Amino acid sequence: MANQCVDTATLTDIFYALADPTRRDIVSLLGRGPETVSVLAAPFDMALPSFMKHLSVLERSGVIRSDKVGRVRTCELVPASLNDAERWLAEERATWEARTDRMVAFVEKLHQENTRAQGKRKRRQ
């Protein structure tokens, strides 16, 4: 099938990671810069173990990475992973738009041929 430039398993993990509002909010927050887990978790009305599970899904998918120094874990976004997802969607859109363009061209050609045929009929009458 088309659009196989990115590893299929990776895309599956990325889209799964984004299929949750909390995880998308974490992505939005990390888009502004790296952040410690405790600062990241603060705005969420959620127990820390549940929040850590969301971070774990994001990290396994490659959407974020984290590093622990002493007792402080800091997370940061991996923009390349989101680019992969965006590229897949853009390629699907391109396929669909190319099809639509071909359909428009076909309908226009049909319309021109009909108009020409009507003109010929009128001249004969």
Added chain:
Amino acid sequence: MANQCVDTATLTDIFYALADPTRRDIVSLLGRGPETVSVLAAPFDMALPSFMKHLSVLERSGVIRSDKVGRVRTCELVPASLNDAERWLAEERATWEARTDRMVAFVEKLHQENTRAQGKRKRRQ
């Protein structure tokens, strides 16, 4: 949080629908035009009930729609749903790129100030 132009539940459903290689392949096939379920299912080494479950996830998310005439069900892509997902990713990228641009500008300013300060020190010596 930022990037709330699309309904959160809808985005969750769309990303979940795309978090599966079979469902992404169905999206790729439907990008070329509407197709009946039997034609769509043919390339997949999968029992029909399992395939129908994938179609059901895609339809519930709004990524595809289907219509039954007699005994034949035809599916088609709903490109607006993929556009929503693409827009969300593009907005996240814009946030991240704006931050990177600010960081580059900050580092450049710091470098210019250092160069100027070094120049002054050299003139004094």
